[in-house]
Amino acid sequence: MRNSILFSVLLALSGALSAGQALDPTAVWQAWSGEAELHVYPESLSPIGIELYADGQLVPDGSRLRLADRGLGTLSFHAPFGNFEGFIDGRLLLKARLEFVHGVNRVMVDGLELVADPTDSLRLLLIDRNGMRLFTASHIHVYTDLERQALVMERMDLRMSAELAEKLGLPEWADRFVGELALDANLHVPPGAVTSVRGGSCAERPKWSTDGNRLDVSLIAIGQLSDRGSLVESGIDFEVITPSARLKNDPSLDAADVPWFRKFSGVFPPHSNDQHPYLVWNFYRLADGRLEQIGVSGAKHAFLTINISCAINCGDGGVSGGSGHILWPGCEDVYGVGNNDSPGDVGPRAGINPRTGVFVSTGSFFDPDGNGTQNNSSNAPGENRLKVMRSDLQTPNAQYFFEAWYVIRDDINIFNSMGYHPVTPSGSGTNWNYQLGAFSQGAAVDQWVAPGGTPASGAMNVLFSRPEIGHFKVLARAEQLPNDRWRYSYVVMNYDVDHGIETFTVEANVNVDTPYFHDPDPDASNDWSFSQGAQLRFEAPVGNPLSWGTAYSFGFDSDQPPVARTVAVDFGPSGPSAGVSLDLLGPDTGILIFKDGFESVP
Numbered sequence: 001m002r003n004s005i006l007f008s009v010l011l012a013l014s015g016a017l018s019a020g021q022a023l024d025p026t027a028v029w030q031a032w033s034g035e036a037e038l039h040v041y042p043e044s045l046s047p048i049g050i051e052l053y054a055d056g057q058l059v060p061d062g063s064r065l066r067l068a069d070r071g072l073g074t075l076s077f078h079a080p081f082g083n084f085e086g087f088i089d090g091r092l093l094l095k096a097r098l099e100f101v102h103g104v105n106r107v108m109v110d111g112l113e114l115v116a117d118p119t120d121s122l123r124l125l126l127i128d129r130n131g132m133r134l135f136t137a138s139h140i141h142v143y144t145d146l147e148r149q150a151l152v153m154e155r156m157d158l159r160m161s162a163e164l165a166e167k168l169g170l171p172e173w174a175d176r177f178v179g180e181l182a183l184d185a186n187l188h189v190p191p192g193a194v195t196s197v198r199g200g201s202c203a204e205r206p207k208w209s210t211d212g213n214r215l216d217v218s219l220i221a222i223g224q225l226s227d228r229g230s231l232v233e234s235g236i237d238f239e240v241i242t243p244s245a246r247l248k249n250d251p252s253l254d255a256a257d258v259p260w261f262r263k264f265s266g267v268f269p270p271h272s273n274d275q276h277p278y279l280v281w282n283f284y285r286l287a288d289g290r291l292e293q294i295g296v297s298g299a300k301h302a303f304l305t306i307n308i309s310c311a312i313n314c315g316d317g318g319v320s321g322g323s324g325h326i327l328w329p330g331c332e333d334v335y336g337v338g339n340n341d342s343p344g345d346v347g348p349r350a351g352i353n354p355r356t357g358v359f360v361s362t363g364s365f366f367d368p369d370g371n372g373t374q375n376n377s378s379n380a381p382g383e384n385r386l387k388v389m390r391s392d393l394q395t396p397n398a399q400y401f402f403e404a405w406y407v408i409r410d411d412i413n414i415f416n417s418m419g420y421h422p423v424t425p426s427g428s429g430t431n432w433n434y435q436l437g438a439f440s441q442g443a444a445v446d447q448w449v450a451p452g453g454t455p456a457s458g459a460m461n462v463l464f465s466r467p468e469i470g471h472f473k474v475l476a477r478a479e480q481l482p483n484d485r486w487r488y489s490y491v492v493m494n495y496d497v498d499h500g501i502e503t504f505t506v507e508a509n510v511n512v513d514t515p516y517f518h519d520p521d522p523d524a525s526n527d528w529s530f531s532q533g534a535q536l537r538f539e540a541p542v543g544n545p546l547s548w549g550t551a552y553s554f555g556f557d558s559d560q561p562p563v564a565r566t567v568a569v570d571f572g573p574s575g576p577s578a579g580v581s582l583d584l585l586g587p588d589t590g591i592l593i594f595k596d597g598f599e600s601v602p
Contacts, residue, residue, distance in 0.1 A: 038178045042061045052100055081313070114126070123136060238390065239432050264374050266320075277302045279299070284445070293551040344366075401447055
């Protein structure tokens with residue numbers, strides 16, 4: 001009776017609570033009572049000296065706390081056709097006796113409330129009995145499970161509130177990721193609710209790219225960067241960095257629907273496999289005029305789309321595998337930091353063909369014995385994560401950029417599937433923060449040299465694109481130094497040439513000095529070699545080709561100014577072709593004694 005009464009009250013309020021939107025009462029559903037799990041992530045609290053106690057017992061990083069529901073309260077949410085669209089109002093009350101301790105600062109919590117955020121229908125707030133906000137729960141993977149009569153809320157990023165950070169004497173820790181929250185709540189479906197979509201426009205769906213429909217997915221946000229801990233390898237200090245991300249499918253009803261099936265989950269249309277997107281991310285530093293990639297992630301395998309803000313949402317679309325496994329037109333999906341750092345879903349980039357988008361689960365990193373089930377994960381510290389040498393974050397006067405990219409099979413435009421932020425790292429020791437500037441779609445390397453350019457300008461950015469080979473960019477910059485010297489800097493960015501790149505050549509028969517090479521790892525033994533003669537040639541050693549999603553930097557100094565020059569890349573003996581040449585810039589080969597023209601014959 002209590003929940004029925006509360007549901008009626010919430011239903012009456014729903015029109016006012018949805019920014020004036022008139023909601024169909026049968027599409028306002030209710031969740032009540034359940035059990036929550038608080039996962040305190042490893043390397044979240046202890047590095048900065050925060051201790052968490054539950055019922056008087058210390059909770060180590062990495063622990064999972066069960067928080068029982070008190071059987072009071074209800075959350076209401078908008079669920080047309082059973083598809084979650086956003087919270088409307090309400091709260092759930094959880095049993096908890098917690099204490100946060102940082103030095104002499106203590107914050108006692110006796111009872112928690114999980115409250116719908118009135119400013120964001122896709123967020124929940126975790127507050128204490130006095131109304132103080134403790135955490136924000138965002139990037140929720142949420143769906144209705146009609147078979148179990150449950151609202152499932154998974155993998156919510158927990159971020160510390162400014163109020164809690166201030167009370168602990170750590171104001172700089174406001175909005176920092178500290179863990180995840182999950183909650184299964186009982187589901188109340190109002191009488192008369194339609195729980196699935198089969199007719200109308202959905203009768204024609206799914207529309208697959210294999211039938212000639214255009215597939216175009218965009219990255220629309222990188223919400224947060226979080227430091228996921230520190231580690232030492234070969235005496236070098238590294239910081240591990242993970243982002244959140246948000247994407248959107250083309251809103252046109254003529255757009256293709258995107259398969260989103262978890263690895264090892266079965267065989268599904270349209271590719272007769274477990275096709276899904278992948279997310280990778282990169283870190284760059286611009287210092288002393290040269291752009292260098294200083295961090296490379298593994299690949300996060302996506303497994304569920306929550307489908308919010310859709311142009312059309314057809315639920316499971318009549319395809320086995322359940323709801324949340326097709327991204328419909330206009331739909332958005334979110335992945336939080338905890339989700340993107342999940343050991344069972346993060347693996348190496350190797351094994352994914354970035355040009356075709358194909359990944360074969362059986363026999364992969366996740367299934368080393370080839371039995372068709374997952375029995376391996378990225379559990380070692382920093383394994384398949386983006387690691388940045390701490391010293392690289394401390395370069396004076398440097399600029400930094402963070403980039404993320406969704407790799408999606410049959411995507412017609414890879415460059416709106418990626419985006420980047422300028423980043424300002426700050427911190428010391430194991431305590432680091434990353435302040436993001438404005439988000440831009442596209443390639444981060446374009447911040448160094450804009451696409452296009454001419455040899456006379458001393459800066460060029462040229463894209464190569466061919467379906468049977470893939471995409472890569474070569475960027476060049478010539479900077480005049482004192483004493484009539486020139487510094488030449490190049491970046492080769494391989495986006496999806498799956499065989500990799502093994503040589504980079506500037507077609508110029510001229511003597512140069514101070515050869516320069518940079519790759520993202522600190523291992524000097526795998527650096528590319530340099531030779532000069534009829535060409536200026538950089539060549540990969542065995543085992544270190546320029547792999548997909550990665551940028552290597554090259555350079556040298558010369559007495560000669562820039563002119564039009566051909567540059568070439570080669571894909572090695574197993575590559576897709578003999579190589580590719582592009583028109584860029586390089587040093588002139590003129591003889592210096594004649595450069596002023598006085599010796600010319602009239």
